[in-house]
Amino acid sequence: MNDIESYYTQRVSHSKNLLYQVGKTIDGKPVNEHQLNLITQTIKHELKLSTTDTVIDFGCGNGVLTKTLTNSTKTIIGIERNKALYSQASKYLNNQKVSLVNANILHHDTKLLSFNKAYCYEVIQHLTYLETKNFLFQTVKNLPKNGLLFLGGIPDEQRKSNFYNTEYRQRTLAKTLLETGSDPVGTWFLPVFFYELADKLSATCKILDQHKDLYSAQYRFDCLIRA
Ligand SMILES: C[S@@+](CC[C@H](N)C(=O)[O-])C[C@H]1O[C@@H](n2cnc3c(N)ncnc32)[C@H](O)[C@@H]1O
Numbered sequence: 001m002n003d004i005e006s007y008y009t010q011r012v013s014h015s016k017n018l019l020y021q022v023g024k025t026i027d028g029k030p031v032n033e034h035q036l037n038l039i040t041q042t043i044k045h046e047l048k049l050s051t052t053d054t055v056i057d058f059g060c061g062n063g064v065l066t067k068t069l070t071n072s073t074k075t076i077i078g079i080e081r082n083k084a085l086y087s088q089a090s091k092y093l094n095n096q097k098v099s100l101v102n103a104n105i106l107h108h109d110t111k112l113l114s115f116n117k118a119y120c121y122e123v124i125q126h127l128t129y130l131e132t133k134n135f136l137f138q139t140v141k142n143l144p145k146n147g148l149l150f151l152g153g154i155p156d157e158q159r160k161s162n163f164y165n166t167e168y169r170q171r172t173l174a175k176t177l178l179e180t181g182s183d184p185v186g187t188w189f190l191p192v193f194f195y196e197l198a199d200k201l202s203a204t205c206k207i208l209d210q211h212k213d214l215y216s217a218q219y220r221f222d223c224l225i226r227a
Pocket of ligand 1: 004008023060064065080103121122123
């Protein structure tokens with residue numbers, strides 16, 4: 001099991017709180033329902049979700065976002081690699097409109113799923129730059145013309161210091177760098193990375209500021225890709 005896998009598996013075994021399990025916390029405490037609403041309203045709005053849409057939720061975790069969005073779509077296919085979170089999602093999303101796949105989003109072939117929209121929320125930080133490129137190439141290729149992909153909660157390289165703004169967080173960063181060689185948040189991106197990538201895909205890309213009241217607005221951004 002790699003570091004990311006054991007991070008989420010431990011969170012599931014430590015708490016039944018769904019927001020805690022997927023790392024939606026501020027200083028270790030789960031964010032409130034209002035924060036969840038801000039996220040799902042943004043996804044609904046940017047993807048212009050309707051009950052005719054077949055949507056993929058890449059890295060759906062325990063389904064805490066998926067469940068809220070189900071009624072705004074025809075169907076959602078959740079893809080999640082972590083077994084503990086996948087099993088939580090299977091219990092939580094006991095709904096005919098949702099199907100779940102326990103798989104790595106980098107290796108699961110979505111060609112046969114015939115989806116027209118997709119989102120991937122707070123997942124991209126777990127991918128390297130080349131994995132992100134490959135993931136976007138594969139996903140955009142399988143979207144119909146004008147199909148939409150929303151990438152939410154991307155760590156912003158330019159505003160990293162807004163996150164590492166307390167002594168505790170800076171010490172955690174230093175310790176983790178010394179132990180693993182990696183930033184504990186994962187990969188930080190420049191918005192221009194997605195503009196360049198979209199260009200290569202002949203797709204269009206819009207970089208979006210997060211809602212000002214969202215817990216991550218000071219150090220993450222969103223991105224909407226149109227095939
Ligand atoms: C911060 S959680 C977010 C979960 C969910 N999207 C949400 O916002 O509640 C990140 C999720 O991405 C999943 N993940 C990371 N890399 C993945 C990969 N290569 N394939 C599938 N899932 C992945 C993790 O297991 C975890 O569930």
